[in-house]
Amino acid sequence: MNIRPLSMLQPGEVGIVVQIAAGRGLTRRLVEMGITPGTHVKVLYNGPGPVVIMVRDSRLVLGRGAAMKILVEVDGVDI
Known part of the structure; x- marks a missing residue:
């Protein structure tokens, strides 16, 4: 399994969210x-x-701090 923070993916990479490692407020907002x-994603x-x-x-813009707390399993590149 290749699990990384969303902030570490390159443009074009696709992943599946496996965990949100954030507090209740940020988790609620992301949900x-x-x-x-x-x-x-x-x-x-x-x-x-x-x-x-x-x-x-939907196109979403996330701050780098929030993107670091979203852990994804990298699924490959969608061109």
């Missing part, structure tokens, strides 16, 4: 945005600053 264990942009991802046909 409200559709980021839950088992969800597929695709990284669109990961440079300096925020991380842009695609989740359930």
Whole structure:
């Protein structure tokens, strides 16, 4: 298994959320945005600053700190 923080994925990489290692407030906010264990996420942009991802046909922007707390199993690259 290749589990990494979401913030470590490169643009184009796809992963499955396995855990959210955050406090209740951030976890609740992420769940409200559709980021839950088992969800597929695709990284669109990961440079300096925020991380842009695609989740359930929605584009979301996450701060780097929040992205570090989302652990994903890397599923490959979706071109």
